[in-house]
Amino acid sequence: MKAGSKFLNAVSAVALSAGVSSIAALGVLASAGVANAAVVSRIDVRGAERSGADAVRSNITIAPGRNFSNSDIDESVKRLYATGYFSNVSMRVAGNALVVTVSENNLVNQVVFNGNRKIKDDKLQAVVQTQSLGPYDQTIVTADIARIKEAYANIGRSDVQVTTQVVPVGQGRVNLAFQINEGERTKIARIDFVGNNAYSDGRLAAVINTKKSNMLSFLTRKDVYNEDKLRADEESLRQFYYNRGYADFRVVSSNAVLDEATNEYTVTITVDEGQRYDFGNVAVESTVPGIDGSQLQGLVYTKSGSYYSAKEVQQSMEAISKRVAAEGYPFARVTPRGDRDLAGNTIGLTYIVDQGERAYVERIEIRGNTRTRDYVIRREFDISEGDAFNQTVISAAKRRLEALGYFSKVNISTSQGSAPDRVVIVVDVEDQPTGSFGIGAGYSQNDGALLEASIEEKNFLGRGQYIRVAAGAGQDDARSYTLSFTEPYFLGYRLAAGFDIFKSQSSKEEFYNYDEQGFSLRVTAPITENLGTTFKYTYKQFSYDGKGxxxxxxxxxxxxxxxxxxxxxxxxxxxxxxxxxxxxxxxxxxxxxxxxxxxxxxxxxxxxxxxxxxxxxxxxxxxxxxxxxxxxxxxxxxxxxxxxxxxxxxxxxxxxxxxxxxxxxxxxxxxxxxxxxxxxxxxxxxxxxxxxxxxxxxxxxxxxxxxxxxxxxxxxxxxxxxxxxxxxxIRASAGIGIMWASPFGPLRVDYAVPIAKESYDEEQRFRFGMSNTF
CATH class of the missing domain: 2.40.160.50 (membrane protein fhac: a member of the omp85/tpsb transporter family)
Structure with a gap:
């Protein structure tokens, strides 16, 4: 009895499905005769052979010697159904006793998955709610089927079929098998844009993350349709237009239609671009005593005559807010006020600086991170519990979190705290894969064929640390090995500290053998948002074995x-x-x-x-x-x-x-x-x-x-x-190149012809390898 009670209590918080509420209501109606009962002296439990009477009593709100009503009975029935262990519950009063009669669900002996190749068992086990040694509840199993289908849809297999097989094994236990037919990958045949005049379909297709299927889609997975992904694409389009002068832009609609015959989606995004605006007059006004708006004008990124840009407006607000806070006004608020001139296609902008409401951060609540540690998220905020609340600082933190690359979604909202001047900051994130395995290849006439394989993790163990291991090989017995590690917040400060260990060797047949090894220690500190400084120590040992x-x-x-x-x-x-x-x-x-x-x-x-x-x-x-x-x-x-x-x-x-x-x-x-x-x-x-x-x-x-x-x-x-x-x-050359943002990394091919050189210079017109922007 006691063991059953502990086991049942451990799962009593299972969510109650909509169908259970109606069953509970029927149970209460059938027991309406207890409406006038006020007190019972004992509670008799019948039918709880495995779970035990004590476990049933601990999950109801009625107790001997205490008044109760129909609402107590209704709540007790709901609680018992919510455990998932009972298929039927009824209550009635018999003399001085409350009789609780239950019918127990079967227990799940084992949960297995058959037919799954693209998603492993451990991943599916984390998706479903039905677990071994838990109750078998058909309502929950039906929901588990929907969850499995959603998991497959997220990897581009929307036509997956899932059925179940229940096998009794005796003593009220069953084995549950999910039979999965994974089907073929669901592709995206077309992405159509409607209403766009300023930019072509191809230009907008490059902005969004959802891509049309091609021969490399099995590597990039960017042709996987997902409704949340499409909502993110809408936001990407908004930012694209907002930062290029289209302040009235809106996404009218976006939808995807699946052709079941071909198992392909057609995605259609309808937009209303509106007209393009320039910035008109730009000014800063302050109602804060001691703060002169004209002295803040130099902090403004938005310039009269340039295209309207929401990004520049946000940067201006942040710069002004930081300066005013540094002057001793942490509650100051910066609000942009726009003045549209439809005839001249301009937006005049005035940044209003006022005192703002006095509010403090009560706590920062982080949700949704299954891998990334809480402190990794918290450290991107320039405020903490007890500090003055500042919306501009929150916006900057959101931008930093998105730039980390750890999350597929970042949403920050606020809610009322325990007092009128207290604010709770709620951070909702969704972790995404941050590790990668890369293979890079290149060829040059000087070094011959080169091949490098690397493993990289940007969020090592969810701690926000960066680690990379690489090994390369080439002609002339060339070999290279590197190990790099970076801690972005060294000793709790915004200092990126790390080290590099390297070794390389090569053999030029006619000249020399060369061997190099060493290490570097480095630390990078930010000076401003865009400026940083790096101090580095490097020690190298190398040897030449001359030939001739x-x-x-x-x-x-x-x-x-x-x-x-x-x-x-x-x-x-x-x-x-x-x-x-x-x-x-x-x-x-x-x-x-x-x-x-x-x-x-x-x-x-x-x-x-x-x-x-x-x-x-x-x-x-x-x-x-x-x-x-x-x-x-x-x-x-x-x-x-x-x-x-x-x-x-x-x-x-x-x-x-x-x-x-x-x-x-x-x-x-x-x-x-x-x-x-x-x-x-x-x-x-x-x-x-x-x-x-x-x-x-x-x-x-x-x-x-x-x-x-x-x-x-x-x-x-x-x-x-x-x-x-x-x-x-002066030496000079001219040429053409082809750049490809490939699934294996950025690749580039260049062909250049020297147009000014000396006779002893050595040419190499063709180059192929990894592209580098700096």
Missing amino acids: DWNNPANLAAPYRDLIAGGDWSQSIISNTLNYNTLDDRNMPREGWQAALTNEFAGLGGDSEYYKIYGKVRYYHSLSDEYDIIGSLTGQAGYVVPTGDNLYVFDQFKIGGRVIRGFKNDGIGPRIGSDAIGGTTYFAASAEVTAPMPLVPEDVGLRLAGFVDAGTLYGNKVANSAGVQDDSS
Whole structure:
């Protein structure tokens, strides 16, 4: 009896289905004769052979010696049904006793799944509510069938069929088998847009995450129809239009129709673009004593005459709110007030700064995270329990959470706390896969075929940590191994600390064997929203095993002669890098700046002693929103100077095809014969235009690029003048490329022709490998 009571109490919180309520009501009506009963002296239980009478008594609200009514009986019947252990419950009064008669459900001995290949047993077991040693309830089983179908629909198998088989095994127990016919993958045949005039169907198809089925859809899974996914696509379209001047844009409707004959969806999204607006007059007004609105004008991102952008409005609100809070007004509220001029197609904007209502954060409630730890979510908020409530800070936290890439959905809402001036922040998230396995391949005439395999996890163990393990192999016995780890909130602060361990080796048959190994320690701290700084320490050990004499050793300074002969070397380097990033999209930037400036010093031990400074800046600008044509300009430069007696070959800069396409990796700059010996000074510039590949749907991810590169490398501190070819003349090339955002990672193929070069430079017109935006 006692064991049954504990077992029943453990499941008494099972949700009551709609059908059970009606059955309970019938039970109460059948027992209407107890309406006038006030008190009973005992409760008799009949039929509870497995669960026990004590378990039944503990799940009803009626107790001996205490008044009760029909509402108590109704509530007691509901509670007993809600346990799931009873198929029938009735109550009646007999003399001084309340008689409770129950019919027990069968118990589930075992739950099995048959026919499932695409979703494993453990995943399905987590989906269904029917569990081993629990009650068999047909209502719950029917709901479990619907849950299994939904799980399959989420992986693109909407025509899955699920049936059940119940096998009695004696003593009131049954085995339950879910028979699953997974069917074929449900595809998306078409995605149609209705009402769009400013942008083509292909341009809008590139904005949304739902994609038309193609031959690689089995890898990307982006052709899986999901209603929640379609709602997210609607929001993506809104943001796309809102940030490009269409303040009145709305999604009229979106739906998907399944053709059961072909098992394919047709998705139709109807939009109303409205007219395009520019910003009119922009001003800041303040009602907060001591805060002058005109002094906040410089914080505003929205400029008169430019296209309306909801993103710039939000950035302006956040910047003003932070400044006012720093002045000692944590409750200040920033509200944009728009003034539409329909005739002139402008929206005048005034940011109103007022005191706001005094409200405090009572608690931050996090829901839906099944993998990510609560503290990983909490640390993205710049406020905590007890702080002044600020809606602008909440918006910034939402943006950070979405940028993490850990969640498929992030919603933040507020509710009333325990007092009028208390607010509860409710964060609803939905975890998504964050691990990936990648295989990268490339080929260059200099290094031959290259292959790299990697495993990457952005949310390691749900702690928000990043880890990557990679191994590569190529021709000439080339091997490489790397291990990287990053803790984004080191010691509880917004400091990204991590390390890298690396090892590589190669063998140039006619020249040398090369072996390198080492590690790096790094920490990155934010300065502003867009600016950060990284401090790094790197230690390398490497060895050269020389083969033959590289041309004429007599022409070389001592350090280079030593290197040819072979030997072991080491570098101990400290560096600081300033990073600036305003790109609108990390994967496919269309607007913004990206820049980095590094100061590097070698000499804290090791053989190298030098100071280096080098940097790179790149600017993106959308040349045509309608046709998705993107332009970019890149500039970079570097200089190294010895701080000791020698500057070795491996201390100097070497550039080539990675900077000026059309040349080998170390194809330009000072040389002795065919050997690159590096230079002390370089600078380079590039201009590039990319557009979607003609006649190919934009959502395939293929883009065509045209580019012009130019630059030079000169100045050598290693070799004597005799025999050294060194010229500071400009090298230049022009070419075309194909970029593909493939399921395996970004791939790029370039063909470039040198149009300005020296006779001793080495060309490589064709390049294939992983694309890199910086």
